[in-house]
Amino acid sequence: MQPGARGTLWWRALAWLALGIVFTATHWPNLHIEWPMRGGDKVLHAIAFMILALIWWPTGFIRSVPLFALVAASWSILDEALQALPIVQRHAGVEDAVANLCGIAIAMLVIIALQRDPRTPGHAVRALAWRMVIDRPQAWMACAASSALGAMAGGVILVTTQSLLRQPIKPMHSALIGATLGVAVALHATIIVMMRSMEARIRAQRCCPTCGAPGVDGPACAACGAVVPTSTWMVPFARSIGGVPDRHWIRVGLVPVSIAGVVLVLIMAVSIALSIRRIEALEPYLGIEVDPGMRLMLDAVALAVAASAGLWWSRRAAVRIRAKEGIECLACGHDLRGVVPESGLGRCGECAEPFRVQPAGSVRQEG
Ligand SMILES: [Zn+2]
Numbered sequence: 561m562q563p564g565a566r567g568t569l570w571w572r573a574l575a576w577l578a579l580g581i582v583f584t585a586t587h588w589p590n591l592h593i594e595w596p597m598r599g600g601d602k603v604l605h606a607i608a609f610m611i612l613a614l615i616w617w618p619t620g621f622i623r624s625v626p627l628f629a630l631v632a633a634s635w636s637i638l639d640e641a642l643q644a645l646p647i648v649q650r651h652a653g654v655e656d657a658v659a660n661l662c663g664i665a666i667a668m669l670v671i672i673a674l675q676r677d678p679r680t681p682g683h684a685v686r687a688l689a690w691r692m693v694i695d696r697p698q699a700w701m702a703c704a705a706s707s708a709l710g711a712m713a714g715g716v717i718l719v720t721t722q723s724l725l726r727q728p729i730k731p732m733h734s735a736l737i738g739a740t741l742g743v744a745v746a747l748h749a750t751i752i753v754m755m756r757s758m759e760a761r762i763r764a765q766r767c768c769p770t771c772g773a774p775g776v777d778g779p780a781c782a783a784c785g786a787v788v789p790t791s792t793w794m795v796p797f798a799r800s801i802g803g804v805p806d807r808h809w810i811r812v813g814l815v816p817v818s819i820a821g822v823v824l825v826l827i828m829a830v831s832i833a834l835s836i837r838r839i840e841a842l843e844p845y846l847g848i849e850v851d852p853g854m855r856l857m858l859d860a861v862a863l864a865v866a867a868s869a870g871l872w873w874s875r876r877a878a879v880r881i882r883a884k885e886g887i888e889c890l891a892c893g894h895d896l897r898g899v900v901p902e903s904g905l906g907r908c909g910e911c912a913e914p915f916r917v918q919p920a921g922s923v924r925q926e927g
C-alpha cells in the first residue's frame with residue numbers, strides 16, 4: 561500500500577463526519593441559543609465552515625484551489641438556503657450566508673498560504689513524512705488527546721485571566737475563544753513534533769519519496785523504480801526563513817511583514833470608511849451599526865488577507881532567490897559556476913553549503 565493511502569481514507573471519513581455534524585447543527589429544527597454577544601452565531605457559522613473547508617481540502621477529492629473554493633462556497637450557500645424550508649423552522653439569512661463565506665474565505669487563504677514550492681529543499685521528505693504520519697493511528701490519537709488538553713487548558717487560562725482583569729466579557733465567550741486557541745496551539749505543536757521525528761527517520765533510512773521503501777541506494781528506488789536524486793535527503797539550510805538562508809531575511813522576512821502591515825492598515829481604513837469599524841468622532845455621519853459578531857469575523861478575514869499577502873510575497877521572493885541555486889551560493893553568494901557537482905549535489909567552495917543542480921529544462925524563469 562502506498563504511504564498516505566490509509567491516512568487519506570481516515571481523513572475522508574473525518575470529512576464526512578464533520579459535514580454531517582455541521583449539516584445537523586444548521587438544520588436542527590427550531591434551534592435557539594442565547595448568545596453572549598450580538599451576532600455570536602455569525603462567528604460560529606464562520607468557524608464551522610472554516611473548519612469544514614480545512615478538513616475537506618486534504619481529502620484530495622478536488623485538487624484545484626479555485627474549483628474547491630467554488631464548491632465550498634456553493635455548498636455553504638445551499639446549506640443556508642435549505643434552512644428556509646418550513647420543516648426545519650429556521651430562517652435563512654443573508655448575514656448567515658455572508659458569515660459562511662467569510663469562514664470559507666479564511667480557510668482558502670490558509671490553504672493557499674500553506675502550499676509549498678516543490679523546489680524548496682526538503683520538500684519531498686516533508687511530503688512523504690506527512691503521508692506517513694497520517695497513516696499511523698497513534699498520530700490521530702495524539703492529535704485528539706492534545707486537542708482535548710489544549711481546549712481545557714486554553715479555556716481555563718482565558719476565563720481565569722478575564723476574571724482577574726475584570727474584563728466586561730462573558731465567561732462562556734472567553735472560554736470558547738480560549739478553547740479554540742488552545743486547540744490550535746496544541747495541534748500545531750503535536751504535528752510539528754511528529755513531523756520532525758518522521759522527517760529525521762526518513763533521512764536516516766533514506767526512504768524513497770514515492771513508495772516509502774527504506775534503504776534507497778543509487779539513482780533509482782529498488783522497490784518501485786522511481787528515480788531518486790541524491791539531493792532528496794539533503795538537510796535544508798540550518799538557519800533559514802522560507803527555505804532560503806537567513807542572510808536574505810530582509811527580502812523574505814522584513815519586506816513581507818511590512819507588506820502585510822500595509823495591507824492590514826488599508827483594510828482597516830476601508831472598514832472605517834464603510835463604518836464597520838466605528839470612530840466616535842465620526843458618529844454623527846455613520847450609518848447602521850454592524851453586529852459585534854459580524855465585525856469580529858470581518859476583522860478575522862482582514863487579518864487572514866493581510867497575513868496571506870505577506871506569505872505570498874515571501875514565497876515569491878524565495879522562489880526568485882532559489883532560482884540562482886547552483887549559479888551562486890545561496891548562503892554566502894560565492895560564484896559556483898566552476899564547481900563540478902557529483903550525482904546532482906555540489907558544495908560551495910567558500911562555505912561548504914550544499915546545493916542541488918537543477919536538471920536541464922527545469923530552470924525557472926525569473927518572475
Ligand atoms: Zn520507491
Ligand SMILES: [Zn+2]
Nearest residue numbers: 889892908911
Ligand atoms: Zn557558500
